[in-house]
Amino acid sequence: MENDTPSRPQEYPKAVVIGLGLIGGSVALAIRARHQVHITGVDVHEASLRMAKALEIIDEGHTMIEESVQEADIIIIATPVSKTMEIMDEIARLPMKAGVIITDVGSTKGTVMEKSERLFGNKGATFIGGHPMAGSHKSGVQGSRGDLFENAFYCLTPGETADASEVERLKRWLSGTNAHFIELGSNLHDLLAGSVSHLPHIVASSLVHQLADLQQEHPVLGDLAAGGFKDITRIASANPVMWRDILVHNKHVLLPMMERWQSDMQTIQSLIEEGDDAHLQRFFSDAKQHRDGLPSKKKGAIPAFYDLFVDVADHPGAISEVTGILADKDISITNIRIMEAREDIMGVLRLSFRKEADRQKGMDCLEAEQFSVYISE
Ligand SMILES: NC(=O)c1ccc[n+]([C@@H]2O[C@H](COP(=O)([O-])OP(=O)(O)OC[C@H]3O[C@@H](n4cnc5c(N)ncnc54)[C@H](O)[C@@H]3O)[C@@H](O)[C@H]2O)c1
Numbered sequence: 001m002e003n004d005t006p007s008r009p010q011e012y013p014k015a016v017v018i019g020l021g022l023i024g025g026s027v028a029l030a031i032r033a034r035h036q037v038h039i040t041g042v043d044v045h046e047a048s049l050r051m052a053k054a055l056e057i058i059d060e061g062h063t064m065i066e067e068s069v070q071e072a073d074i075i076i077i078a079t080p081v082s083k084t085m086e087i088m089d090e091i092a093r094l095p096m097k098a099g100v101i102i103t104d105v106g107s108t109k110g111t112v113m114e115k116s117e118r119l120f121g122n123k124g125a126t127f128i129g130g131h132p133m134a135g136s137h138k139s140g141v142q143g144s145r146g147d148l149f150e151n152a153f154y155c156l157t158p159g160e161t162a163d164a165s166e167v168e169r170l171k172r173w174l175s176g177t178n179a180h181f182i183e184l185g186s187n188l189h190d191l192l193a194g195s196v197s198h199l200p201h202i203v204a205s206s207l208v209h210q211l212a213d214l215q216q217e218h219p220v221l222g223d224l225a226a227g228g229f230k231d232i233t234r235i236a237s238a239n240p241v242m243w244r245d246i247l248v249h250n251k252h253v254l255l256p257m258m259e260r261w262q263s264d265m266q267t268i269q270s271l272i273e274e275g276d277d278a279h280l281q282r283f284f285s286d287a288k289q290h291r292d293g294l295p296s297k298k299k300g301a302i303p304a305f306y307d308l309f310v311d312v313a314d315h316p317g318a319i320s321e322v323t324g325i326l327a328d329k330d331i332s333i334t335n336i337r338i339m340e341a342r343e344d345i346m347g348v349l350r351l352s353f354r355k356e357a358d359r360q361k362g363m364d365c366l367e368a369e370q371f372s373v374y375i376s377e
């Protein structure tokens with residue numbers, strides 16, 4: 001990969017993406033969608049660079065940072081947060097073009113911003129922290145998508161030294177994400193991300209540990225883990241290094257949140273012990289009311305699922321009939337689940353689409369074929 005022949009003219013503005021995984025690859029694709037740009041990828045894994053080149057995400061790839069940052073107009077660091085901190089040190093030691101923008105995509109912002117003020121304050125470079133609030137439990141460049149951040153909130157933490165025009169310049173670079181930019185202080189960011197992302201991740205992984213313990217005694221347990229368990233624990237399949245770093249860098253937010261969590265669990269435990277039915281019901285109804293009121297059409301705290309429900313007769317060809325109709329019209333689905341399929345009873349298929357427009361097209365063509373379809377809000 002080193003000295004690979006670049007596939008786009010060198011005179012284009014230059015973007016360097018360090019860490020070509022799911023998020024680095026997706027940001028690179030989004031930049032490419034809106035700009036004529038030469039993109040250099042840097043990753044410690046040559047295989048990721050080869051894959052990124054094959055997918056036309058980057059124009060050239062390197063395993064060493066020095067070779068690319070000196071000419072860069074924008075540098076995006078997309079590695080797990082602890083590595084990002086090391087890479088910032090490394091970049092700060094290198095000569096850089098005047099006016100270069102440096103940003104990251106890490107899930108925590110406090111420690112990164114603190115370091116950036118120290119490192120880049122007087123270097124003619126502007127560091128603006130970034131965190132797109134969308135992603136996946138899958139890692140690696142092969143999962144990258146240019147539309148991963150569409151409609152998602154993209155947090156920017158400009159810090160003390162970045163002026164407004166530099167923030168606008170970064171937004172223009174990232175405009176192909178089609179995300180909604182929101183500017184936050186790094187401490188506030190970490191508090192909010194702790195609540196909607198980091199604490200839930202700890203809880204999800206802990207539920208999986210509980211299941212694993214019981215499964216040793218009852219191997220069938222894994223087969224019984226159905227929709228609910230899978231929905232709440234999907235994120236536990238994410239990259240462990242990334243999540244280790246998030247906990248390390250958001251410790252001061254997470255420790256009090258975990259105390260509050262434990263105290264909530266104790267309260268519920270007491271309500272169950274005391275048989276306090278009224279309060280138990282209120283615990284669920286208050287949560288339901290709040291959860292039902294959260295925005296569901298936009299990506300963000302709660303990811304958007306453009307779901308369509310289809311009644312199907314419970315016979316072997318029913319599912320392929322539905323998927324065949326969608327395939328004929330070139331409509332892709334991201335997920336399919338049989339909600340109910342018992343003997344002699346109509347089953348319900350839940351189809352998930354990436355975009356609202358795809359769901360609408362799917363609905364129209366299935367209705368045209370006399371299927372009963374509906375959306376559940
Ligand atoms: N996955 C998500 O849902 C999500 C969403 C928003 C933000 N983030 C943040 O984005 C960052 C990247 O996450 P990801 O999901 O893309 O992870 P990933 O595992 O898919 O990609 C990380 C990449 O960084 C590379 N890397 C590691 N150390 C490196 C180094 N020293 N130099 C160069 N490359 C190096 C790895 O080889 C890998 O290709 C993390 O900081 C994470 O907190 C993740």
Ligand SMILES: O=C(O)C(=O)C[C@]1(C(=O)O)C=C[C@@H](O)C=C1
Pocket residue numbers: 106107132133134135136137138196197198235238300301303
């Ligand atoms: O959708 C997922 O799989 C995610 O976990 C994405 C998610 C999150 O919502 O917690 C994970 C970490 C990020 O920093 C931002 C987004």
